[in-house]
Amino acid sequence: MIASERCDLAIVGAGPGGLAAALVATECGLDVCLLDEQPRLGGQIYRQPPLGFRVDSWLAGRVYRRGRALLKRAETLRGLRHIPEATVWGLFSPEPAAGESRHRVCFERAGELSALDARYVLLASGCYEMPVPFPGWHLPGVMSVGAIQTLLKSQRVAAGRNVILAGSHPLLLIAADQLLEAGVRVSAVIFSQSPGAMIRMLASPVPLISALPQLLHGARCVRRIRRAGVPLLSGHVVTEALGSDTVEAVRVCPSGHHGESRVIACDTVGLCYGFLASTELARQAGARCAWETGSGWVVRTDEFMRSSVPNIRVAGELIGVAGAEAAALSGEIAALGIVSDAGYLTAGAASIRSRQLRRRLGRLRTFAARLAEVAAPSPELLRRLAPPETLLCRCEEVTVGTLGDALRADPAVESASTAKLLTRVGMGMCQGRMCEHAVRRLLGEFRGRALEEIPGFVPRPPVKPIPLAALAARATLPPLDPKDRVA
Amino acid sequence: MSARYDVAIIGAGLVGCAAAFELGLRGRRVAVLDQGEVNRGASGRNAGSLHFQIEPRMLEGGADPQRLAQLIPVNLRAIEDWRELPGRLRREIELVMHGGLMVAETAGERELLVRKSEVETRGGLPVRLVEGEELSRVAPYLAERVRCASYCTAEGHANPRLVTPAFAAAARHLGGEIMTGARVGGLEGRPEGWRIHIEWLRQQSGTAAASSLDAEAVLVAAGAWSPEILAPYGVRVPLVPVALSMNVTERCAPVVHHLVQHVGRRLSVKQVEAGNVLIGGGWPASLFGSETLGPNPEVWLREDSMIGNAAMAIHVVPVLAGLNLIRTWSGIASVSVDHLPVLGAIASMPGVFIAAGESSFTLGPTYARLVSELICLGQASMPIGLYRPDRFEPAADRSA
Incomplete structure (x- = not known):
């Protein structure tokens, strides 16, 4: 067995959701362990430079003020145990009949496996950009906008010298602004939507008011991008990344079917077509999920973020991608639920304290839902971006056409898991994170079913690859029978 | 009006689909029903070993040589069957028959191998002991x-x-029909055979799905689900479900060239064509639930199994220590007290046959062939009395 320690609450993910929850739970007296893959607190949105590095004016903007305050409080909080550079690869839940119910949170750290036996588990593992297959998307230099931001935030590394940003999500504007501020050349920012669609987003006053700071930040970004002379193209898509060993240019076409394509030179492409919540741990643990456009598989919860698995709670993007402020609010609400369930706070107090938070969270989520609607690329666009020769599963090098042939040949294939068995899609090192949604979309098209109805790959431990030797090191093999041993 | 078939097969796993193929070759009109999808049970979730040596668990408690000798003919037949399979199916199945090693570490284990291989050699199985320099070569x-x-x-x-x-695919090519998401609601005896009532678990695309079909004969090939299919008719199938776990590493250059098993410990290791190393050997997963498995049994991987299996694999093949584990999965196999399959006619239900359980990957194509012969010709081309479904019932109840 893996050696373990006990705690009241194990939180997976030290972004805004995990941090806010850790603060509330620790201050209420719970013994909290906060696990994260990174060396320092903050998650991706508040990604800090490594210890010993200094980055001048790190996340200087107004929108990050709240985040910086949260980080400062967490870093100086006594009693909170932070376990950095820890990859949680499995959640093992007590058997239904077992007497004491503790969840076992298994993690790898520096090549060694450890575990926490926790009464409550809060999953706040964030999200990642929805990967969108198109010809050339596997070339070095083609990356998610988040990756470009991470390089910038943590070590002031420019991902390239000549960057093109493309997709359908407003995050492109923020990333462009950050790149320009860092002195990187941005050759174009390309949105697939028409200008009309983007304006319609702002037409409804309710989300407009609730997300005023975000919208103002977006508007400031647009102004600076324009001032820098960067072409802001709408109604266009990058249909192909060109280059031999690395990306050298992109082909850009109008989103509609008519109009000429052009080739724009670049050495880096940053893409963002929306997000997928990182719910693999929650799904591995058996939490009930549903598919939502703009968020991927999200965990179904009650008003205190309780999942369908007893004592497993979720926060942040796992309930629907809605950004940092919403993540912090849901983290706080989840923590209030936990401390009250654990008897550290009355149910009445938890209810009163969470009411205000819930109201604000509701408004932010309304805005997020509207944003997701506007930002989501249409199924037609996604289909057009991935002609048959496009790599679908990069790990196993399975093309869209190969999967299509398999689905045509075997009309009985109905789920992503069966498609995986037939073609090897999703069998590689990324464990299907890159291709699952595209596989399901293709299945839906072939079988005439809605995306929500198509089951995904079954997440099982390890939800991230782990060294076989690390597992083996935790074994105590039964000794050989002494009579059996030969001198 | 129900559609009429010669044989209805329950279970679209290896045995069911192989039987559909064999029966199709014999000109029979076949329908295969499965509550899930094709190949989603143990058939698609095992580790793909083709093991023809007498299994270590058969040697437990010093099994007598005569009994062990009885196990060999079906393995010899299976070797032939697999060799012919790529030609018969004309489809890629990534068949590799480069040899397999059952390893021993101790004098006691070596002794076990010696006794085992004597029986096997006598029975005609191509097995020999390899040690010392030859083994390292x-x-x-x-x-x-x-x-x-x-x-x-x-x-x-x-x-x-x-x-x-x-x-x-080969069965479909011969006219066989495979219906998925089709759960058997009941078997109704009729003068001309059996009527199978179908509960559709998924909405069917295309034509409206019939609620029943008629067949002269019924073959239950539903693996671990077989007992719950026949239980309503008072038939006790002597199989118990067991959830087993498998592990797979990232890809690497070819290193393990054989199927590797261990005579004294739970281990199987092999490297597949893509380069991944599959590690299994009978480590359990947890199976929760009530008496019946149902369409979606709850299976959980176990930490101790993952650890134990990884350790055993590195213990025997040290080079695996450099690899990452990328995936685990489990499948529900079915086992019997004597480790033998259940194969034959159901005495109390004329026209109903069963082929399920125990080594159904390695021996599955052969089970399917034998049971198809039994259905079409009234007897199999080799003795299968050892596997009869009622072998654990009191002798007085036996019909023959």
Whole structure:
């Protein structure tokens, strides 16, 4: 067995959701362990430079003020145990009949496996950009906008010298602004939507008011991008990344079917077509999920973020991608639920304290839902971006056409898991994170079913690859029978 | 009006699809029903080993040589069956028969191998003992602590992802129909055979799905689900479900060239064509639930199984220590008290047959052939009395 320690609450993910929850739970007296893959607190949105590095004016903007305050409080909080550079690869839940119910949170750290036996588990593992297959998307230099931001935030590394940003999500504007501020050349920012669609987003006053700071930040970004002379193209898509060993240019076409394509030179492409919540741990643990456009598989919860698995709670993007402020609010609400369930706070107090938070969270989520609607690329666009020769599963090098042939040949294939068995899609090192949604979309098209109805790959431990030797090191093999041993 | 078939097969796993193929070749009109999808049970979730040596668990408690000798003919037949399969199916199944090694570490284990291979050699199985320098030449990747191995040149592996779909496609090509999401609601005896009532678990695309079909004969080939299909008719199928776990590493250059098993411990290791190393050997997963498995049994991987299996694999093949584990999965196999399958006619239900349980990947194509002969000709081309479904019932109840 893996050696373990006990705690009241194990939180997976030290972004805004995990941090806010850790603060509330620790201050209420719970013994909290906060696990994260990174060396320092903050998650991706508040990604800090490594210890010993200094980055001048790190996340200087107004929108990050709240985040910086949260980080400062967490870093100086006594009693909170932070376990950095820890990859949680499995959640093992007590058997239904077992007497004491503790969840076992298994993690790898520096090549060694450890575990926490926790009464409550809060999953706040964030999200990642929805990967969108198109010809050339596997070339070095083609990356998610988040990756470009991470390089910038943590070590002031420019991902390239000549960057093109493309997709359908407003995050492109923020990333462009950050790149320009860092002195990187941005050759174009390309949105697939028409200008009309983007304006319609702002037409409804309710989300407009609730997300005023975000919208103002977006508007400031647009102004600076324009001032820098960067072409802001709408109604266009990058249909192909060109280059031999690395990306050298992109082909850009109008989103509609008519109009000429052009080739724009670049050495880096940053893409963002929306997000997928990182719910693999929650799904591995058996939490009930549903598919939502703009968020991927999200965990179904009650008003205190309780999942369908007893004592497993979720926060942040796992309930629907809605950004940092919403993540912090849901983290706080989840923590209030936990401390009250654990008897550290009355149910009445938890209810009163969470009411205000819930109201604000509701408004932010309304805005997020509207944003997701506007930002989501249409199924037609996604289909057009991935002609048959496009790599679908990069790990196993399975093309869209190969999967299509398999689905045509075997009309009985109905789920992503069966498609995986037939073609090897999703069998590689990324464990299907890159291709699952595209596989399901293709299945839906072939079988005439809605995306929500198509089951995904079954997440099982390890939800991230782990060294076989690390597992083996935790074994105590039964000794050989002494009579059996030969001198 | 129900559609009429010669044979209705319950279960679209390896045995069911292979039987559909064999029966199709004999000109029978066949329908295969499955509550899930093709190949989603143990057939697609095992590790794909083709093991023809007598299994270690058969040797437990010093099994008598005469009984062991009885196990060999079906394995000999299976070796032939697998060799012919790529030609018969004309589809890629990634069949490799480069040989398999059952390793021993201790004097006691070596002794077990010696006794086992004597029985096997007498029975005609191509097995010999390999040790010392020869062993390091044949399998340089084995740990030094491995002193001896019995080497069966016919062993190897095929890809469980591909074998059952290949049988299914070949069966369809012969006119067989495969209905998925079709749960058997009941078997109703009729003068001319059986009426099978169908509960559709998924909305069917295309034509409206019939609620029943008629067949002269019924073959239950539903693996671990077989007992719950026949239980309503007072038939006790002597099989128990067991959830087993499998592990797979990232891809690497070819290093393990054989199927590797251990005579004294739970281990099977092999490297598949893509380069991934599959590690299994009978480590359990947890199976929760009530008396019946139902369409979606709850299976959980176990931490101790993952650890134990990883350790055993590195213990025997040290080079695996450098690899990452990328995936685990489990499948629900079915086992019997004597480790033998359940194969034959159901005495109390004329026209109903069963082929399920125990080594149904390695021996599945052969079980399907034998039961198809039984259905079409009234008897199989080799003795299968050892596997009769009522072998554990009191002798007085037996009809013959």
